[in-house]
Amino acid sequence: MPSSSSRQTSNNTLQDCDDGVLRIEAARLAFTEHCLFDGLSMTLPAHGWTCLLGRSGCGKSSLLRMIAGLPVAPDASLSVGNGAGQPLNLRVAWMAQQDLLLPWRRVIDNVSLGAAMRGERADRERAMALLEQVGLGHTARRYPQTLSGGERSRVALARTLYESAPLVLMDEPFAALDALTRLDLHALAHRLLAGRRVVMVTHDPLEALRMANQILVMRGTPARLDSLDVPSQPAPRDPATPAMSNNHARLLAMLDEVAA
Amino acid sequence: MTRALGRLLLATAVLMVLWQLVTLAGVPRYMLPSPVAVLETLIARAELLVEHGLITLGEILAGFVCGSLLGVATALVLSRWQFLRATVLPLLLISQAIPVFAIAPLLVLWFGYGPGSKVVMATLIIYFPVASTCYDGLRQTEPGWLDLARTMGASPARRLLRVQLPAALPALASGLRMAATAAPIGAIIGEWVGSSAGLGYLMLQANGRMQTDLMFAALAVLVVMTVTLYFGVDRLCRTLMPWQPDRLREGGAAPP
Known part of the structure; x- marks a missing residue:
């Protein structure tokens, strides 16, 4: 098991x-x-x-x-x-039905969440690059609840990609x-x-x-x-x-x- | 915000005028001093009130900090080691059946006549509300967040501190606000039971000497301290949770 x-x-x-x-x-x-x-x-x-x-x-x-x-x-x-x-x-990289963005972390910190969870240093440049790839580079410093449902899904996708x-x-x-x-x-x-x-x-x-x-x-x-x-x-x-x-x-x- | 403040001041002023009218109707000064008399005493005895007020304030703040820290620590420990829940939680609940007021003389005996026993009293009175609200908050974490943290390889301790604790902050904040209003009760009760300084002591002395105006003045100082503590804690919680939308201000009572 x-x-x-x-x-x-x-x-x-x-x-x-x-x-x-x-x-x-x-x-x-x-x-x-x-x-x-x-x-x-x-x-x-x-x-x-x-x-x-x-x-x-x-x-x-x-x-x-x-x-x-x-x-x-x-x-x-x-x-x-x-x-x-x-x-x-x-x-594995996990992506559920809800976007599961943590409301207390800014968008960029949600992308690099995996690093924080493993106690590693966050690779901000990579997180930023991924965020730009999903077209949300401008939202990096915002909190997730200011985003629309589609945007939140894209952030979740960037977070999934960050897991590599x-x-x-x-x-x-x-x-x-x-x-x-x-x-x-x-x-x-x-x-x-x-x-x-x-x-x-x-x-x-x-x-x-x-x-x-x-x-x-x-x-x-x-x-x-x-x-x-x-x-x-x-x-x-x-x-x-x-x-x-x-x-x-x-x-x-x-x-x-x-x-x- | 300014409108709400204006209304509050207006309501207070109306109450003050009513109060003044009641005293003018012939209630003796030793029963109910007029607001003007209380204000006069506040100014005349300012030095005394500040001296005793600072002692009580110190006890309240120390009790608030100790009680909050102990409460949060208890909640974290109970969440981290589940087997403790079955033993510690019932004990905690039973301990709440003991009125803190009833053991106040005992605390004075144990921790002395000085501020120590008052700090312990304030700590005890707020410990449980903080521990239980924080613990409830820790338990009600969105399960999906914990799943996500697991797949990312987060250790249980990290899940607790990085996911569950931040998620519990709104619940903890309401516990802390409650504690801010309860901590002064603990300090005052402690001073009533046995002390040689503090606002509670001052009130007891003033009451014995029929200096009702001084008692009201001490009460006014206590109210100001409690309200300030409440709003200070409220502001601190908001600063710590910039992501938390202020629902009261956004969707609450719309101005007419």
Whole structure:
């Protein structure tokens, strides 16, 4: 079981898997009453977006939390490992549905939060450069509550990038945004996270089709993962093409169907 | 702000006039001195009031600082080591069932006739409100912030000091404001029970000698000190939390 204390010595396992794919094996989450999933595995390429879809309550957010080494439910028994039969011990960059900006830190200090949390010296130049990349250099000295929802999401993206962890985990990061802001952020996130390994949980099939290099659908009890072919165009894909509507219909059908 | 101040001054002036009218109606001076008489005493006995006032002020400030620090420290320790919660927290709650006034004579016995026992009294009276508001604040941290801190590799101590404590500051601020008004009570009670100096002592002496005007003057000094302490603490909390929007001023009572 990945515990918070074991996370401190986390960097090494990354190096091992940086040469190529990262395998997550034998993920199991069970409560006293029922088992959500058992023996789940997934292969994450060295870079590119893996989108995880599934109905509410299927355990996809829990799976993401387990990969991140975060506590799940108190009565859950869980285990997850890498291909070598060892527990996962990854350094990850985490981006949740809320932007989670700390209101008492200025925007620039929110970007470099990870350094403060590890007791390191903040690299202000890098934080500033990232803030400029998301187009918010002018807000560096402001407090987060003076920003709009879209701006706050972009700061959260800059903070995620600051972590420079090779595995980026996102739990519906753009769900709270309006449609147009979301499309902007898709393009921005795709550009800035190029070369990183991203796993994104989403409820929105179109979002998955727009962004993913790999789509995994989680369904059934206990749940299993099925992969779905993604459209061949490079991401982020235009949602208004016939190919996308076809795929959208297939994906919806897949989500609806009860797994055998 | 200036408008609110103006209204406050107007209301005070109206009360003063009413008070003066009541005393003019024939209430004897030893029962209720007129505001003018109190003002006269304030000026005439200024030296005495300042001398005793400074002693009480010192006790209040020392008690406020000690009680706040102890309260915050307790809250931090309880949050950091969860097993202490089951043992220390019930003890703390039970200790609150003991009225501080009841143990005041005991404190004088233990800590002496001087300022020590008064500081302890003020400390005790504000310790619990500060500890409990701070502890509640520490427990109500947005869980997402703690998740984020965990993924960044923050140690439990750092999560507590860098995430939970700043997040608890608004709750702590209301505890400190409460403490600012309660600390003077502790100091005065302590002085009543046994002392040879301070505003409480002065009031007790004046009361015994039917110098009601002096008692009112001492009371006025105490009120000014308490109000100043309250607003000082309020201002300090605001300065420490520049990100915290002032909801009262923004959305509160709109001027007619």
